[in-house]
Amino acid sequence: MQIKSIGIDLGKTTFHLIALGTRSQVVIRKKFSRSQLLVFTANLPSSLIGMEAGVGSHFLGRALREQGHEVRLIPAQFVRPFVKSNKNDYRDAEAIAEAVERENMRFVPIKTEDQLDLQALHRVRDRLIARRTSVINQIRAFLLERGISFRKGPASLRRQMPEILE
Template sequence: MTEITTVGVDLAKSVFQVHAVDGEGAVVLRRQFRRNQMLEFFQRLAPCLIGMEACAGAHHWGRELGRLGHNVRLMPPSYVKPYVRRGKTDHADAEAICEAVTRPSMRFVPVKSEEI
């Protein structure tokens, strides 16, 4: 398998959409994961850049994936929206998140600690 360098995750209530690319931007993985499969997948993955839209659940996942050595970046949903190329679907959102997280002009939201 080609090494994954960047991952976009569209969070939902029970099924998460993952879009992953390699260093050249070629798509390596498009897949849905259930909540209980997420950590197992990312534990097997070499540390990489992970982007998610900032929402209540994103901070939990940001902390969990950060503990595994990944570089987690949260972005306001309104900043990701311009990168959606086609209809609003989980897959399209994950792809847009994956692209947006690599942009140098993107503004990020810090991952909140559990105490806050």
């Protein structure tokens, strides 16, 4: 059994794996939990493995790379054209296995833990700023209903709030 490429459809708790042979025929079709998947792939010869880029794909990509596999993450919009008929997890895995073989396919680099941490900090900060802006706008609207107005922005609110509360 010669494996040309492997496609893995990632889920929250289960992973669907399709391995394609040298003539693009399905040679392995299995469903795994996370721990089962890593045990199974550890026993495979070094292979080309594709996954959709998304939640958990960077962690799994690093783990599979440590096992000696060549791992490529594909943006979901580039996998969609390879799905043959009604969508299900095995068909998605097969589409990923076909897409990962393409030479001109665009891939997402696997992020390090530091890169993921930095990305998380940026996202949390963006959300915090958006919520702060929302609260300031809400306070401005409440005060405008009472005939009190002040400029936009957090600095203006901090400066004028003590006067308003007196």
